[in-house]
Amino acid sequence: MTTKHNQILQYIETLPIGKKISVRGIAKHLNMSEGTAYRAIKDAETLGIVSTIERVGTIRIEKKSKFLPEMLRFNEMVSIIEGTVLGGEEGLDRHLNKFIIGAMQENDVKKYFVPNSLIIVGNREEVQQLALENDVAVLITGGFDTSDKIVELANEKKLPVISTPFDSFTVATIINRSMADQEIKKEIMTIADIFTPIDQTPALTAQDTVNTFYELSRKSGLSRFPVHHNSRLIGVVTAKDLIGKSESVLIERVMTKDLVTVQKHMTVASVSQLMVREDIEMIPVIEDNMELLGVVSRQDIMRGIQMIQKQPQIVNTFEDDIIMHIEEYILKTQEHKYDYRVVVQPQMLNSLGTISYGVLCELISHSAYQKFYDTTNQNHIIEKIDLHYFKLIQMGNLIQFKADIFNQNRRTALIEVNVFHENSLVAKAIITAQVIETK
Numbered sequence: 023m024t025t026k027h028n029q030i031l032q033y034i035e036t037l038p039i040g041k042k043i044s045v046r047g048i049a050k051h052l053n054m055s056e057g058t059a060y061r062a063i064k065d066a067e068t069l070g071i072v073s074t075i076e077r078v079g080t081i082r083i084e085k086k087s088k089f090l091p092e093m094l095r096f097n098e099m100v101s102i103i104e105g106t107v108l109g110g111e112e113g114l115d116r117h118l119n120k121f122i123i124g125a126m127q128e129n130d131v132k133k134y135f136v137p138n139s140l141i142i143v144g145n146r147e148e149v150q151q152l153a154l155e156n157d158v159a160v161l162i163t164g165g166f167d168t169s170d171k172i173v174e175l176a177n178e179k180k181l182p183v184i185s186t187p188f189d190s191f192t193v194a195t196i197i198n199r200s201m202a203d204q205e206i207k208k209e210i211m212t213i214a215d216i217f218t219p220i221d222q223t224p225a226l227t228a229q230d231t232v233n234t235f236y237e238l239s240r241k242s243g244l245s246r247f248p249v250h251h252n253s254r255l256i257g258v259v260t261a262k263d264l265i266g267k268s269e270s271v272l273i274e275r276v277m278t279k280d281l282v283t284v285q286k287h288m289t290v291a292s293v294s295q296l297m298v299r300e301d302i303e304m305i306p307v308i309e310d311n312m313e314l315l316g317v318v319s320r321q322d323i324m325r326g327i328q329m330i331q332k333q334p335q336i337v338n339t340f341e342d343d344i345i346m347h348i349e350e351y352i353l354k355t356q357e358h359k360y361d362y363r364v365v366v367q368p369q370m371l372n373s374l375g376t377i378s379y380g381v382l383c384e385l386i387s388h389s390a391y392q393k394f395y396d397t398t399n400q401n402h403i404i405e406k407i408d409l410h411y412f413k414l415i416q417m418g419n420l421i422q423f424k425a426d427i428f429n430q431n432r433r434t435a436l437i438e439v440n441v442f443h444e445n446s447l448v449a450k451a452i453i454t455a456q457v458i459e460t461k
Contacts (some may be wrong), residue, residue, distance in 0.1 A: 026054050030062035032083060034071060041082040043072065074311055094118045094201050096140075096159060096182045102200050103193050105161070105184040108168055109176030113159065116182075121197055122158075123190055132156065138196075142190050145210045147172060154179050163190045180314040198252035213293060216326040217307045219316040225250055226259060227272035232267050235259060245328045248314055255306050255314040257281065283308045284318065290326040295403060297323060298433055307334050327401070327458065343371065344381055345388045360422035361443065362389050365417060379413040382441075383407060386423070386451045390437040393425035394455070402435060402455035413448040415441075421448065433457055 030048060037043065049059040063080060066072045074080045102105060107114065117165035117203050122134045124143035131141070131149060135156040143149050145166040152225055153160050154175045162168060165187040176183040186193050224238050225248045239245055239261070249257040257277035274294050297305065297320055307315045348364045364385060372378040372459040387404055394402055415421055422442045435457055441449035 026052075026058050027062050027065070028119060030054070030059060031066055031069070034063070034066050035084045039082055039084050043080050043082060073237060074309065074313075077422075085100075094197075096184075097196075099140075099197060099200065100182075100184055103161075103184075103186045103188060103196055106185045107182060107184055109112060109173035109177065109183040110181045112177070112182040113182050116159075118159075118197075118201070119203075121161075123196065124153075124192060125190070125310065128152055142194055142197075144190070150183070151175065154181055154183070157181065160184070161186060161193065162410070163193055211290045211326050211329065211447065212286060213284055213288050213290065213307055213318055215288070216322045217316045217318040219320065220248075220250075220314050223317050225314070226273050227251060228256060228272065230275075231269060232264050232271050232273070232274045232276065233269035235264060235273065237271070244304075246302075246304045248317060249273055251313045253314060254312045255281065255283065255308050256312075258304075258306065281306070285309070286315065289324060291403075293318065294323050294327060294458060295314060295456060298403075298458065301433065339385060341388075344384050348385065349390060350392075352422070360424050361393055362423040362425075364423075366417050366419045366421065368417060371417055375416060377419075377421075379409075381410070382411065382415070383451075385421075386439045386441065386449070387453070389423040389425045390439050390451075390453045392457070394427060394435060394437060397427060398430075398457075401458040404453055404455050406454040408452040408454075409449065409452070411449045413443070413446070415443060415448055419443050 030052060032056055033052060045056050045059045045063060049056045063072060067074060072080050073083045095115060095117050099118060101225045115136055118140055120136060120139040122139060122141045124131050124141045128149060132152060135158045137157060140159045140161055141153045142161045142163060144163055147169055150160045150168060151173050151450055159181045160183045163187045165185060167185065168183060172183060224242050226235060228249060245261040247259055249259055258281060259273055259277040259281050263278060282300050282302060286307060304317050304319045306317055309315060347367055348362050351360055352405050366377055370377050370381045424440045426438045427435060428438055435455045437453040439451045440447060
């Protein structure tokens with residue numbers, strides 16, 4: 023028998039997208055208590071089928087499926103290869119993780135068939151049929167059409183059959199590049215992935231006292247707490263706010279009401295910059311209606327950044343391709359007075375045959391980053407590069423980098439990078455960076 027809770031969820035799913043709902047309205051319509059309706063609506067919000075918007079209310083929304091960033095979808099591929107869908111349109115949302123070039127006999131090609139794969143083939147209907155029968159999508163090269171029989175089978179199997187004007191080699195290169203681009207992408211980590219929910223972290227109410235703060239601080243080891251009223255954030259209180267205050271004073275009289283807050287969809291990188299700029303250790307996480315969801319601390323952010331850096335990456339980015347040529351001078355002797363060196367490669371050039379301005383900035387940025395990390399064991403985020411480019415740097419030139427940290431405090435650093443060719447200064451940069459503590 024379906025529970026009342028599930029009955030409400032099933033009812034909400036039948037409502038049209040954009041329909042406004044309320045606890046009282048659902049309770050009355052289904053003849054249930056408002057408490058049951060409230061809990062079901064909160065669960066529906068967690069499931070992603072409703073959303074609460076400030077000054078609007080709770081709205082029925084379309085549930086979004088989680089996108090797999092490492093996989094290319096067939097519908098994306100169609101536009102990339104300028105393709106025409108001949109059949110199996112219902113399968114365009116499927117993900118593609120492998121493609122096969124069908125330049126072999128039927129008995130041989132069959133052993134390469136796997137789920138979520140695509141066979142690239144010309145106007146060979148016997149191979150097209152074999153692929154569809156084995157749950158493999160079909161890409162027909164050379165702009166050829168196919169028979170009604172193949173189209174009917176594709177529709178039945180819900181597998182795309184696509185025609186492209188390109189030849190097999192060209193289309194394979196395009197798809198391979200697109201799949202490589204997807205592999206490069208790291209999943210963007212947001213606050214939703216790392217924050218501490220409110221039921222797992224201490225918080226205060228406006229009617230608590232300074233004495234309650236001290237007791238909570240002793241138990242938790244924390245010195246900064248969110249303050250809420252009816253589940254909504256109304257302030258933040260820190261140990262500094264309580265200096266000279268009596269233990270009987272109410273929290274609402276000493277808390278900070280000028281709040282810095284974040285939301286679950288914000289990226290870890292952006293919140294990291296916010297924490298450094300505002301010089302705070304903890305930020306409340308809220309909904310649009312100021313409902314307090316939890317908190318995110320500097321330690322949470324640091325762990326998140328470390329997780330991002332450890333994500334597997336199979337294919338090189340442009341940055342990787344550039345900095346892979348940089349070599350470090352191991353011996354800091356008079357002969358080797360520089361930190362890093364690189365020989366200018368053809369892919370580093372602009373249309374005039376000299377080093378690209380963007381590539382030079384990337385090489386300088388990496389030199390500054392590596393020197394700063396090796397010296398302080400800390401990461402940083404570059405805010406500004408002031409670059410002066412004196413002499414042209416050409417293909418085959420050996421350029422050398424000397425990086426020096428000439429000013430640093432807890433929050434910022436200034437790094438000077440000088441670029442030399444044949445012991446002559448060819449470029450100089452001053453980098454302003456935000457320091458991210460990792461200890």
